[in-house]
Amino acid sequence: MSHGALPKWTYMSVIExxxxxxxxxxxxxxxxxxLDSFVAAQRAAQRYERLSRLSDTQLSQxxxxxxxxxxxxxxxxxxx
Numbered sequence: 558m559s560h561g562a563l564p565k566w567t568y569m570s571v572i573e574x575x576x577x578x579x580x581x582x583x584x585x586x587x588x589x590x591x592l593d594s595f596v597a598a599q600r601a602a603q604r605y606e607r608l609s610r611l612s613d614t615q616l617s618q619x620x621x622x623x624x625x626x627x628x629x630x631x632x633x634x635x636x637x
Contacts, residue, residue, distance in 0.1 A: 601634040 608616070608626050616623055631637040 597635055601630050604634055605630045 605626060608621070608630070613623060621629065
């Protein structure tokens, strides 16, 4: 090996670091997606709880039916 040339193990370390960084980015994206989904699910549960506490008369005044609440929450909060 001549002076100034990088040893093979250094070159491999750079490749391994790039692979590790790619894996870290993938993990962060996946974890971020999980957290976003968790927050949306919490919002949906809270909205459903609020609406389900209303009387049938109160729901009717809002143009809602009790049987429609799950679908309404899914559409409004989760975009389904």
